[in-house]
Amino acid sequence: MNSEPARDRLVSLLERAAELKELLSGNEAIARGIYEAGVKVAVGYPGTPSTEILENVEKYKEDVYCEWSPNEKVAFEVAAGASLTGARAIVTMKHVGLNVAADPLMTLTYVGAVGGFVAIVADDPGMHSSQNEQDTRQYARFAKIPILEPADSEEARDFLVAGLELSEKFKTPVILRTTTRISHSRTLVQLRERVEHEPQGFKKDPPRFVPIPAWARPMRVRVEERLKAMAPEVCASPMNRIEWAGKELGIIACGVAYQYVKEVFPEASVLKLGWAYPFPDELIRQFAAGVSRLLVVEELDDFVEEHVKSLGIACDGKNFIPNIGELSPMLLRRIRARMEGKELPQTLPVEEASQLPPRPPVLCPSCPHRAVFAALGKFDVVVTGDIGCYSLGVAAPLNRMDTILCMGAGISMAHGMKVAGEKRRVVGMVGDSTFFHSGITGLLDIGYNKSAPVIIILDNRVTAMTGHQENPGSGLTLMGETTWQASIEDFARACGIKRVFAVDPLKYDAFIELLKESFDTPEPTVIISRSPCIVHDHSGLQTVRQVDPDLCRTCKVCLKIGCPALEFTDGHVRINSLMCGGCSLCEQICPFDAISPISEP
Amino acid sequence: MNDCVSVFLTGVGGQGILLASEILSNAAMLAGFDVKTNEIHGMAQRGGTVTAQVRYGQKVYSPLICEGDARVLCAFEMAEAVRAAHYLAPSGLAVVNQYRIIPVTVSSGSSTYPQDIKETLRKRFPRLCYFDATARAAEAGTERAANVVLLGATSVGLDLPEETWLEAIRKTVKPKFIEVNLKAFAAGRAAAQS
Numbered sequence: 001m002n003s004e005p006a007r008d009r010l011v012s013l014l015e016r017a018a019e020l021k022e023l024l025s026g027n028e029a030i031a032r033g034i035y036e037a038g039v040k041v042a043v044g045y046p047g048t049p050s051t052e053i054l055e056n057v058e059k060y061k062e063d064v065y066c067e068w069s070p071n072e073k074v075a076f077e078v079a080a081g082a083s084l085t086g087a088r089a090i091v092t093m094k095h096v097g098l099n100v101a102a103d104p105l106m107t108l109t110y111v112g113a114v115g116g117f118v119a120i121v122a123d124d125p126g127m128h129s130s131q132n133e134q135d136t137r138q139y140a141r142f143a144k145i146p147i148l149e150p151a152d153s154e155e156a157r158d159f160l161v162a163g164l165e166l167s168e169k170f171k172t173p174v175i176l177r178t179t180t181r182i183s184h185s186r187t188l189v190q191l192r193e194r195v196e197h198e199p200q201g202f203k204k205d206p207p208r209f210v211p212i213p214a215w216a217r218p219m220r221v222r223v224e225e226r227l228k229a230m231a232p233e234v235c236a237s238p239m240n241r242i243e244w245a246g247k248e249l250g251i252i253a254c255g256v257a258y259q260y261v262k263e264v265f266p267e268a269s270v271l272k273l274g275w276a277y278p279f280p281d282e283l284i285r286q287f288a289a290g291v292s293r294l295l296v297v298e299e300l301d302d303f304v305e306e307h308v309k310s311l312g313i314a315c316d317g318k319n320f321i322p323n324i325g326e327l328s329p330m331l332l333r334r335i336r337a338r339m340e341g342k343e344l345p346q347t348l349p350v351e352e353a354s355q356l357p358p359r360p361p362v363l364c365p366s367c368p369h370r371a372v373f374a375a376l377g378k379f380d381v382v383v384t385g386d387i388g389c390y391s392l393g394v395a396a397p398l399n400r401m402d403t404i405l406c407m408g409a410g411i412s413m414a415h416g417m418k419v420a421g422e423k424r425r426v427v428g429m430v431g432d433s434t435f436f437h438s439g440i441t442g443l444l445d446i447g448y449n450k451s452a453p454v455i456i457i458l459d460n461r462v463t464a465m466t467g468h469q470e471n472p473g474s475g476l477t478l479m480g481e482t483t484w485q486a487s488i489e490d491f492a493r494a495c496g497i498k499r500v501f502a503v504d505p506l507k508y509d510a511f512i513e514l515l516k517e518s519f520d521t522p523e524p525t526v527i528i529s530r531s532p533c534i535v536h537d538h539s540g541l542q543t544v545r546q547v548d549p550d551l552c553r554t555c556k557v558c559l560k561i562g563c564p565a566l567e568f569t570d571g572h573v574r575i576n577s578l579m580c581g582g583c584s585l586c587e588q589i590c591p592f593d594a595i596s597p598i599s600e601p
Numbered sequence: 602m603n604d605c606v607s608v609f610l611t612g613v614g615g616q617g618i619l620l621a622s623e624i625l626s627n628a629a630m631l632a633g634f635d636v637k638t639n640e641i642h643g644m645a646q647r648g649g650t651v652t653a654q655v656r657y658g659q660k661v662y663s664p665l666i667c668e669g670d671a672r673v674l675c676a677f678e679m680a681e682a683v684r685a686a687h688y689l690a691p692s693g694l695a696v697v698n699q700y701r702i703i704p705v706t707v708s709s710g711s712s713t714y715p716q717d718i719k720e721t722l723r724k725r726f727p728r729l730c731y732f733d734a735t736a737r738a739a740e741a742g743t744e745r746a747a748n749v750v751l752l753g754a755t756s757v758g759l760d761l762p763e764e765t766w767l768e769a770i771r772k773t774v775k776p777k778f779i780e781v782n783l784k785a786f787a788a789g790r791a792a793a794q795s
């Protein structure tokens with residue numbers, strides 16, 4: 001490597017590589033596409049695996065207005081408004097977010113877009129960090145609009161740009177669907193420059209923009225006409241292509257599954273569908289006619305397969321490919337073997353792995369939520385929970401959350417249990433971001449229809465679980481401007497709740513007292529547990545705690561709060577000083593005063 | 602099935618696995634290869650297992666590694682090495698940090714950390730590079746560079762030119778940490794070669 005020619009070659013290689021491409025995640029590539037395509041407005045609500053799109057758009061805030069909206073419905077409508085002025089606009093969310101935004105989606109499909117409108121929706125097959133698995137392609141068919149599915153980062157960027165163009169050409173909203181493996185895989189992308197798209201401003205046109213029944217009926221017809229008009233385009237689009245190879249087996253593949261197919265079936269011809277709906281019927285027919293056997297490889301539903309069969313074309317698909325969970329190249333290898341009448345053994349973890357301690361995610365050391373769960377553990381209560389870091393309170397040793405449904409349901413379901421006459425005390429729990437997202441209306445229901453659960457709002461002023469995004473309580477916008485901090489107290493009172501308290505749960509005994517008193521009151525109570533997320537706001541960090549081995553009687557009461565800094569090794573309770581954030585919860589619950597701040601040197 | 606090189610990194614949230622994966626993928630890119638990586642985000646980061654997969658070659662399709670295909674398994678924590686052992690190819694190199702992070706399930710008494718884990722490592726990994734990367738990192742200047750020490754050891758099992766690694770480190774880490782990370786990388790490489 002030290003010889004001169006080798007070094008020169010290396011240097012030129014390095015230079016070439018550097019000028020060629022960048023390694024970007026799907027989310028980063030989409031953010032880049034938003035910038036390059038001249039998008040003016042980019043909004044969304046955080047949700048894994050979609051969150052990093054807007055976080056990266058923030059880099060381009062000189063050119064692109066970006067915001068975290070309180071929820072996906074609002075975000076969708078903000079982007080729709082922007083599109084009607086002629087501006088290119090996008091909205092980002094995870095799959096379940098589209099359920100929240102389904103209402104505007106189903107009518108924007110009638111009203112249509114002016115400036116390019118793309119809803120970027122990230123699915124999570126395999127549920128890496130989601131409460132369900134749903135196939136967003138069904139929404140595209142439901143709403144009768146195009147859906148694009150990239151298979152790597154470069155395509156994610158390119159398809160976004162293509163989606164905006166399609167949207168303008170056919171005056172339709174478009175969905176760009178990614179999955180976790182597209183969003184979070186990094187692959188090479190060739191960067192381009194930004195091309196501006198100046199909006200012409202809103203042009204009044206009520207028959208086009210106002211779906212009162214008389215105008216909605218012709219809009220309804222236009223939706224169908226639009227689908228027909230797209231048919232030739234979808235077959236000719238470079239997003240859909242046939243890669244001819246052997247004629248024995250032909251595979252129709254979508255999204256990341258295309259990559260697995262190319263690796264596991266190198267000899268097969270492939271019809272890669274990047275724009276699957278409206279279905280490219282002619283292309284499918286042409287491909288099917290050119291191969292002896294047809295297989296559809298798609299994650300989750302049999303979306304394409306069902307359609308292929310409806311065209312009268314025989315194919316394999318979900319009879320081999322599972323419709324639950326995500327695919328992988330390993331899974332396809334086994335499927336290939338099965339198709340060939342063999343059985344590949346599963347490569348299981350080594351035997352010793354079954355004896356390993358599980359390592360589930362847990363609340364961080366010093367997370368104030370822990371005190372809330374520990375306190376609730378003292379009462380016989382039902383806790384209707386919600387989605388956030390605090391969902392982790394469901395696990396041992398805290399075991400203090402009984403239900404989760406969707407954002408905001410922590411409040412509304414508590415009301416439902418109360419009006420059904422549930423005998424135990426009912427606690428509804430949500431976070432600050434979840435409260436702003438869709439908890440307010442549930443609280444209004446409690447105030448108006450007069451039930452009396454205890455609602456705990458875990459207020460750490462940040463959307464922690466998805467990586468600490470700002471929310472209306474943070475006092476900071478995504479673009480870095482200071483703003484008003486929404487007051488949960490004011491919201492609660494405006495919803496008709498009279499007993500509203502804001503307390504620090506780490507003042508543990510007082511917190512327990514407040515809970516006790518609230519459970520004994522025949523009125524609804526809102527307790528705002530106000531304490532910062534320790535990972536986001538280091539101001540809460542205190543002196544590290546230690547255990548005095550002479551005073552500790554190894555009753556292990558402190559271990560029941562599940563703090564990762566508390567260890568029990570070689571018969572002793574110890575505190576890992578590198579992890580402890582000094583929240584003092586263990587000190588407050590130790591019955592023998594064995595825990596104290598370490599003495600400063 | 603194809604000639605891509607696959608590397609599987611595993612450890613616990615907060616150990617710097619994502620930075621290590623970024624350096625590795627930059628090194629492969631600088632060497633002129635096609636590269637794909639995949640990382641698990643989200644819930645996994647609250648003290649859970651974190652994994653990163655890196656693949657490079659003339660043309661890479663799948664960002665995911667098949668079990669039994671990784672040329673190097675780089676484990677930042679001992680139990681996680683065993684959990685991911687089935688990803689390593691039979692002839693592959695296992696780089697394992699001599700370091701334990703006790704999960705909450707152990708302190709709360711619902712499970713135990715295996716006492717004989719070193720024997721398991723020796724038994725399961727015929728090509729094992731097992732050492733205390735945290736101590737080597739501390740010698741290089743900061744414990745926090747343990748991830749780059751492990752990367753140094755990993756580099757011994759791969760065929761990327763040393764210069765591209767150094768260039769990748771310079772390109773990836775913050776300027777004021779370049780020196781210490783270069784030292785950490787060298788320490789890891791030395792540990793694996795000795």
Ligand code: SF4
Binds near residue numbers: 362363389534647
């Ligand atoms: S990130 Fe913040 S809110 Fe989430 S568990 Fe950690 S300390 Fe708690």
Ligand code: SF4
Binds near residue numbers: 366545575580583587
């Ligand atoms: S060890 Fe005690 S003081 Fe330290 S973070 Fe855990 S509970 Fe809080």
